Amino acid sequence: MKENTPESLEEIPSGSVVTPKEFQASGIYCGLKTTKNRPDIGVIFSKIPAAGAALFTTNKICAAPVVLGKKIIKQGKLRAIIVNSGNANACTGERGYKNAEEMALTASKLLEISEEEILVSSTGVIGKHLPMDKISAGIEQASRSLGNTAAHGNAIAQAIMTTDTLPKSIAIKVKTSGNEILIGGISKGSGMISPNLATMLCFLTTDVRISAELLQTCLKSSADQSFNRITIDGHMSTNDTIAILANGASGVEITSAGTKLTLFQEGLDYVTRYLAKAIVMDGEGATKFIQIFVKGAKSFADATKIARTIADSPLVKTAMNGSDPNWGRIVSAAGYAGVELDEAHTTLYINNILVYEKGMPASFDYGVLKTSMQKQDIFICLQIGTGNYSDTIWTCDLSKEYISINADYHT
Amino acid sequence: MKENTPESLEEIPSGSVVTPKEFQASGIYCGLKTTKNRPDIGVIFSKIPAAGAALFTTNKICAAPVVLGKKIIKQGKLRAIIVNSGNANACTGERGYKNAEEMALTASKLLEISEEEILVSSTGVIGKHLPMDKISAGIEQASRSLGNTAAHGNAIAQAIMTTDTLPKSIAIKVKTSGNEILIGGISKGSGMISPNLATMLCFLTTDVRISAELLQTCLKSSADQSFNRITIDGHMSTNDTIAILANGASGVEITSAGTKLTLFQEGLDYVTRYLAKAIVMDGEGATKFIQIFVKGAKSFADATKIARTIADSPLVKTAMNGSDPNWGRIVSAAGYAGVELDEAHTTLYINNILVYEKGMPASFDYGVLKTSMQKQDIFICLQIGTGNYSDTIWTCDLSKEYISINADYHT
Numbered sequence: 001m002k003e004n005t006p007e008s009l010e011e012i013p014s015g016s017v018v019t020p021k022e023f024q025a026s027g028i029y030c031g032l033k034t035t036k037n038r039p040d041i042g043v044i045f046s047k048i049p050a051a052g053a054a055l056f057t058t059n060k061i062c063a064a065p066v067v068l069g070k071k072i073i074k075q076g077k078l079r080a081i082i083v084n085s086g087n088a089n090a091c092t093g094e095r096g097y098k099n100a101e102e103m104a105l106t107a108s109k110l111l112e113i114s115e116e117e118i119l120v121s122s123t124g125v126i127g128k129h130l131p132m133d134k135i136s137a138g139i140e141q142a143s144r145s146l147g148n149t150a151a152h153g154n155a156i157a158q159a160i161m162t163t164d165t166l167p168k169s170i171a172i173k174v175k176t177s178g179n180e181i182l183i184g185g186i187s188k189g190s191g192m193i194s195p196n197l198a199t200m201l202c203f204l205t206t207d208v209r210i211s212a213e214l215l216q217t218c219l220k221s222s223a224d225q226s227f228n229r230i231t232i233d234g235h236m237s238t239n240d241t242i243a244i245l246a247n248g249a250s251g252v253e254i255t256s257a258g259t260k261l262t263l264f265q266e267g268l269d270y271v272t273r274y275l276a277k278a279i280v281m282d283g284e285g286a287t288k289f290i291q292i293f294v295k296g297a298k299s300f301a302d303a304t305k306i307a308r309t310i311a312d313s314p315l316v317k318t319a320m321n322g323s324d325p326n327w328g329r330i331v332s333a334a335g336y337a338g339v340e341l342d343e344a345h346t347t348l349y350i351n352n353i354l355v356y357e358k359g360m361p362a363s364f365d366y367g368v369l370k371t372s373m374q375k376q377d378i379f380i381c382l383q384i385g386t387g388n389y390s391d392t393i394w395t396c397d398l399s400k401e402y403i404s405i406n407a408d409y410h411t
Numbered sequence: 412m413k414e415n416t417p418e419s420l421e422e423i424p425s426g427s428v429v430t431p432k433e434f435q436a437s438g439i440y441c442g443l444k445t446t447k448n449r450p451d452i453g454v455i456f457s458k459i460p461a462a463g464a465a466l467f468t469t470n471k472i473c474a475a476p477v478v479l480g481k482k483i484i485k486q487g488k489l490r491a492i493i494v495n496s497g498n499a500n501a502c503t504g505e506r507g508y509k510n511a512e513e514m515a516l517t518a519s520k521l522l523e524i525s526e527e528e529i530l531v532s533s534t535g536v537i538g539k540h541l542p543m544d545k546i547s548a549g550i551e552q553a554s555r556s557l558g559n560t561a562a563h564g565n566a567i568a569q570a571i572m573t574t575d576t577l578p579k580s581i582a583i584k585v586k587t588s589g590n591e592i593l594i595g596g597i598s599k600g601s602g603m604i605s606p607n608l609a610t611m612l613c614f615l616t617t618d619v620r621i622s623a624e625l626l627q628t629c630l631k632s633s634a635d636q637s638f639n640r641i642t643i644d645g646h647m648s649t650n651d652t653i654a655i656l657a658n659g660a661s662g663v664e665i666t667s668a669g670t671k672l673t674l675f676q677e678g679l680d681y682v683t684r685y686l687a688k689a690i691v692m693d694g695e696g697a698t699k700f701i702q703i704f705v706k707g708a709k710s711f712a713d714a715t716k717i718a719r720t721i722a723d724s725p726l727v728k729t730a731m732n733g734s735d736p737n738w739g740r741i742v743s744a745a746g747y748a749g750v751e752l753d754e755a756h757t758t759l760y761i762n763n764i765l766v767y768e769k770g771m772p773a774s775f776d777y778g779v780l781k782t783s784m785q786k787q788d789i790f791i792c793l794q795i796g797t798g799n800y801s802d803t804i805w806t807c808d809l810s811k812e813y814i815s816i817n818a819d820y821h822t
Contacts, residue, residue: 061746061754091742091754093771126739127772233725235740236747314725314809315646315817322818328537329646331502335472336647343472343502360504361538398725400811406726407733 008175008263009270012182015171016153020182020207021249022047025152026145027159030138032086032124032131041138042159044081044203045111045146050247052078053216054119055223057240063090064100065120066239072104072119076212078245079117081203082107082139085162085188089122089130090238099130106136110143121241123162123188123201157186160201163405164190168278174267176260179252181208183264185271189232189279190286202227202242202275208264209248211255218265219244226272230394232283233402234312242272280394285401288320290378294334295390302339303391306382309337310393317398323373325366327355334382345385351378419586419674420681423593426582427564431593431618432660433458436563437556438570441549443497443535443542452549453570455492455614456522456557461658463489464627465530466634468651474501475511476531477650483515483530487623489656490528492614493518493550496573496599500533500541501649510541517547521554532652534573534599534612568597571612574816575601579689585678587671590663592619594678598686600643601693613638613653613686619675620659622666629676630655637683641805643694644813645723653683691805696812699731701789702805705745709798713750717793718804720748728809734784736777738766745793756796762789 005011018025027042054073056066072078082103089096100120108115122130142159146152157167171184187202210218223242254260281289292310297303310316313333319326327348335341348356351372353364416422429436438453465484467477483489493514500507511531519526533541553570557563568578582595598613621629634653665671692700703721708714721727724744730737738759746752759767762783764775 059743059746060750060752061743061757088739091739091767091770091772093755093769095771125737126743127767129772235724235726235744238739238743238746313646314644314813318814318817321814324818326536328499328502328649332470332472332537332649333646335470335649339471341471344504346472356502356538358504359502360506361502361540398814400814402725403729403732403809403811403814406729407735 006266009267010173012171012173014150015184016157016169017044017184017186017203017205018148018153019171019184020205022207022247023205024146024148025156026142026147027155028138028142028145030141031134032084039155039159040086041084041135041142042156043107043142043146044156044205046079046245046247048247048249049077050079050245051076051210051212051215052243052245053212053219054241054243055219057237059236059238061091061238063088063122063239064092064096065089065122066241067097068100069119069121069241072116075116077117078119078243079113080107080111081119081121081243083121083160083201084135084138085160086124087122087128087130088124088126088239090126092127092129095129099132102132103135103139106139107143110140119243121201123160123239126238160186160188162188163284164188164282166282168275168282170271170274172267172271174263176252176263179250181206181250181252181264181267183267183271185275187275187279190282190284200227200240200279202272204244204271206244206246207248207250208246209253210246214254215244215246218268221265222268222272225269226276229392230276230280231308231311232280232396277394280396283396284405285399286396287399288378288397289376290320290380290395290397292380292393292395293390294382294384296383296385296387297389298340298387300389300391303389305339306334306337306384307391307393309333310380311395314398320378321397321399323370325350325355325369325373330380330382331356334384340386341384342386347383349381417677420678421584423582423584425561426595427568427580428455428595428597428614428616429559429564430582430595431616433618433658434616435557435559436567437553437558438566439549439553439556441552442545443495450566450570451497452495452546452553453567454518454553454557455567455616457490457656457658459658459660460488461490461656462487462621462623462626463654463656464623464630465652465654466630468648470647470649472502472649474499474533474650475503475507476500476533477652478508479511480530480532480652483527486527488528489530489654490524491518491522492530492532492654494532494571494612495546495549496571497535498533498539498541499535499537499650502538503540506540510543513543514546514550517550518554521551530654532612534571534650537649571597571599573599574695575599575693577693579686579693581682581685583678583682585674587663587674590661592617592661592663592675592678594682596682596686598690600690601695611638611648611651611690613683615655615682617655617657618659618661619657620664621657625665626655626657629679632676633679633683636680637687640803641687641691642719642722643691643807688805691807694807695816696810697807698810699789699808700787700805701731701791701807702803703791704801704803705793705795706801707794707796707798708800709751711800711802714800714802716750717745717748717795718802720744721791722804722806725809731789732808732810734781736761736766736780736784741791741793742767745795751797752795753797758794760792
């Protein structure tokens with residue numbers, strides 16, 4: 001999963017959302033999670049005004065904070081994100097919406113900023129009203145705990161976790177003609193992940209100066225090559241949110257296309273790809289990281305459809321779990337993707353070993369392939385030969401652990 | 412899952428495809444299955460000429476016998492079905508097609524009928540060439556073993572099994588003004604099941620006299636209310652086939668719409684529903700039978716889409732496995748079905764207990780609902796309030812046993 005770092009970028013050890021200048025964060029325990037002392041509420045804050053952009057789930061059933069967030073982000077200004085885990089505030093009707101508004105109001109008083117610069121976000125169980133006494137006390141404590149040390153960065157990354165086993169955090173430095181821009185980010189999975197817009201929570205900070213419009217374009221483009229390329233269980237969440245705050249504290253300004261924008265976009269893409277892949281690696285019960293590359297399709301949409309259908313097939317996912325070269329499941333999944341396919345022009349490689357060539361089984365060393373599949377990374381390459389478009393989807397396997405986690409998550 | 416038997420019908424104890432007059436069958440072991448002495452090849456045979464109809468998978472990657480079968484069925488005549496398990500003869504190219512033809516040729520000589528009256532069918536692992544020596548010897552032995560006892564009916568039902576734990580077989584008597592028609596059937600699952608046409612193997616026999624055209628119409632209609640209403644893992648197979656033979660031996664003839672046709676269709680529907688539900692009940696690792704009823708949709712297609720999306724969500728399926736009233740997963744799955752939905756008009760019942768009403772969580776006794784969900788049958792009823800159409804999908808839960816079965820099926 002690890003990729004090469006481009007020359008213009010530098011990863012910052014223990015970097016997070018507080019690495020870019022003038023950002024602070026906190027994560028504390030307020031009693032939402034059943035396991036005591038695991039952070040479950042947090043704040044990301046820019047000490048100076050910042051532009052903001054965000055993307056949200058396309059699920060028709062979306063959570064109260066998402067409904068509110070869509071309204072807030074239209075202003076293009078964002079100085080703080082208030083986020084809780086342990087309760088999604090979804091399917092909670094009018095009362096849920098009022099609770100989300102109240103979270104913003106509480107934070108605005110404590111942080112002394114406008115409610116219209118605050119994005120509220122929630123993740124966790126659906127269909128339960130937020131315990132507003134705990135939430136309000138939590139926001140107060142989190143607002144008092146703000147800081148920019150590595151511990152603060154780690155605390156906010158932990159505060160957004162649900163079934164994640166590890167916090168996911170990164171920061172990089174983008175070098176641009178004598179100056180530098182910092183970009184930081186955190187994300188959380190690790191079930192209800194399906195690519196169609198956001199698919200989880202991801203919060204990004206940067207100290208570049210950029211307009212909200214341009215930032216939104218950069219974010220959309222970056223999500224398309226990261227979070228929209230992953231799937232864990234194909235179940236789209238009600239709460240998916242990606243948001244970015246850009247406060248200009250670096251003194252570097254981007255106003256239009258050019259080298260600076262290219263470098264910034266490259267940096268942002270690196271950060272979002274890292275965070276998206278980290279979600280897959282930490283997918284519920286995941287033991288494998290699977291890259292599915294479909295090429296030779298008639299359109300990009302066709303390539304995507306086939307790759308996603310393969311990625312979401314429980315039969316493919318269980319075969320991968322068993323390190324089993326059961327390639328018929330991969331080919332047959334492609335066959336029901338709803339896309340034109342000619343068996344006589346379909347060829348499949350697993351870990352660069354040819355297993356199926358132009359509609360016929362290829363002879364290969366079963367033992368060698370099986371051994372190669374026992375490693376964590378699996379690379380599936382399907383060529384369908386109807387055109388020139390390709391796409392990649394990243395996913396994980398389906399294990400007994402996924403069942404354990406999800407058969408009892410509710411209580 | 413058991414439904415009331417209409418007055419015009421009577422279930423025949425130990426009935427199967429050999430119950431209708433002048434039908435014979437056999438099932439023997441020829442060495443395709445790894446477990447010795449489990450029947451893996453069989454024949455269904457009508458001693459007199461018969462009309463035939465069939466439906467096949469819509470997967471773009473379809474097995475050699477399916478390609479051949481689509482050609483054969485156009486003639487409208489069918490006297491024999493030759494079927495093997497343990498090897499799907501799919502993704503096997505030109506050689507696979509020739510092997511399917513050879514199976515028909517071998518059988519035609521032994522049964523002394525035309526190759527054009529023979530349907531070949533295969534199920535099992537994809538991408539391996541059939542061992543034709545074993546197959547030919549198997550067809551010969553199976554042809555010599557034909558008979559019409561309960562043991563013969565049971566043998567053919569076993570010969571089509573792959574990961575099924577039980578043979579699935581039924582026969583009924585349809586009473587029609589002094590006369591009677593017999594209908595028998597067998598089916599097999601139990602993975603790679605997704606509703607879109609056939610979705611598994613099902614072979615039906617009847618002694619009514621009917622034209623191939625009318626029989627095809629009856630079969631399509633019957634599949635739509637049975638096999639097209641089930642899903643196990645959402646993975647559409649390359650080999651799905653439903654076929655029916657009608658030999659006229661009862662002396663009852665149906666030539667057009669009327670009471671006789673209505674009663675026959677009712678009987679056929681009863682048989683296919685029984686066999687479809689039996690596949691779900693015996694779904695790989697299944698511990699629950701789940702009925703998903705969506706009503707108040709704008710169109711039938713919308714209702715189907717929502718019901719299928721809920722049925723295929725691994726998060727819904729694992730919650731059911733854990734007898735867990737995690738209703739947020741059901742509602743959120745409906746939200747990404749790609750269908751118009753208004754949360755304020757969405758209401759959900761689980762086992763007739765109201766859990767979500769018009770976009771708001773309902774108060775219900777968690778313990779009572781949880782206890783009711785520990786039973787085998789679960790009934791999910793989602794009302795979306797955008798129109799007057801409804802649909803039902805039957806599915807099962809997702810268990811650790813499913814993972815065990817599918818992580819190691821290949822070898």
